[in-house]
Amino acid sequence: MALLVRSKSLTTNTSDLIPDIQQRSETQKPEDPIPDIEIMPLNISALDDYKQNQRWIKGRVGVFCLLSAILRPKSRGTVRLASSNPADRPKVDFGFFSNPEDYVLARTAIRLSMKLGQAMKDQGFPILGGLTVPEPNNEAMDELIRHRTRTTYHYSCTCRMAPESDDVPGVVDGELRVYGTENVRVCDTSIFPQIMAAHLMAPVVMVAEKCADMVKAEN
Numbered sequence: 001m002a003l004l005v006r007s008k009s010l011t012t013n014t015s016d017l018i019p020d021i022q023q024r025s026e027t028q029k030p031e032d033p034i035p036d037i038e039i040m041p042l043n044i045s046a047l048d049d050y051k052q053n054q055r056w057i058k059g060r061v062g063v064f065c066l067l068s069a070i071l072r073p074k075s076r077g078t079v080r081l082a083s084s085n086p087a088d089r090p091k092v093d094f095g096f097f098s099n100p101e102d103y104v105l106a107r108t109a110i111r112l113s114m115k116l117g118q119a120m121k122d123q124g125f126p127i128l129g130g131l132t133v134p135e136p137n138n139e140a141m142d143e144l145i146r147h148r149t150r151t152t153y154h155y156s157c158t159c160r161m162a163p164e165s166d167d168v169p170g171v172v173d174g175e176l177r178v179y180g181t182e183n184v185r186v187c188d189t190s191i192f193p194q195i196m197a198a199h200l201m202a203p204v205v206m207v208a209e210k211c212a213d214m215v216k217a218e219n
Contacts (some may be wrong), residue, residue, distance in 0.1 A: 003116075004035035004071075004122050004197075007108050012141055015111035034197050037109045039116065040067040040152075066116060068109035068151055071197040076101040077157045107141045159190035175214050176207075188210040 009018055046065045077095030082088040097103060159175040162170025164179050170193075172178055176185040187208055189200045198202060 001041065003009065003039040004185070005037040005039065005109075005112065006035045007037055007105055010108055010112065011118065012104065012108060013111075015108050015115055026059065034072070036072040036087070036105060036197060038069040038071055039113055040069065041065075043065055066113040067152070068106070068108055070102060070105045072195055073102045073105075075102050094151070103138075103142055103145065106145045110141060110144070111136075114127060134167045154189070156189040156192045156200060157195055159186050160193050161191045162193055176211050185211060185215070 004028075010016065011018060023031075035050075042065050044065070045063050046067050075095045075098040076091045077098075080091045080095075082091050096107075117127065148182050159171040160168070161169065161172050161174065161176065163173075164170060170179070172186050176187055176191055178184040178186060188206050191207065192203070
């Protein structure tokens with residue numbers, strides 16, 4: 001279970017719901033209705049540091065967390081060859097927050113998670129404590145973001161389908177064939193032209209079925 005939210009429906013500094021958001025539909029861009037924030041409730045700790053877990057989780061106290069994810073980041077990374085040896089691992093640079101606009105979206109997501117946690121506490125859930133930002137300002141929030149950033153495994157777009165003449169040249173064509181090679185296709189989430197605001201299981205099954213149809217038709 002997860003909560004999918006569009007940041008356009010929330011205020012930037014407080015993550016409050018904008019009451020008249022439905023009345024603004026005439027000014028919306030095509031991408032505006034697509035969610036760009038996901039809040040995932042987890043019944044485990046999302047802290048990476050074992051010692052920090054020990055400090056926060058004492059005894060046999062139940063724990064849950066709200067994992068705040070930005071679904072449509074504007075930052076872009078790179079995947080490059082490390083050498084001419086195909087056995088060498090590639091050089092991967094995720095480029096996290098290379099576009100500063102992602103900080104704005106991440107702050108909104110975290111503030112929304114904090115509001116949800118406070119609402120649960122106000123409704124009587126026995127929440128004893130929580131991990132929050134020391135000060136509710138952008139500097140403290142950004143420090144937390146840099147320290148806690150991780151991926152959620154849904155990697156995509158590293159081998160994107162687009163024309164070779166595109167501003168960011170594509171790697172595969174419309175039939176998933178790799179430019180400059182013969183009999184080589186790519187069939188996974190890397191071929192998506194843009195990052196999808198969704199979990200990728202269903203889309204990648206669709207890609208695999210389509211690729212199978214194209215291979216059968218060619219042979």
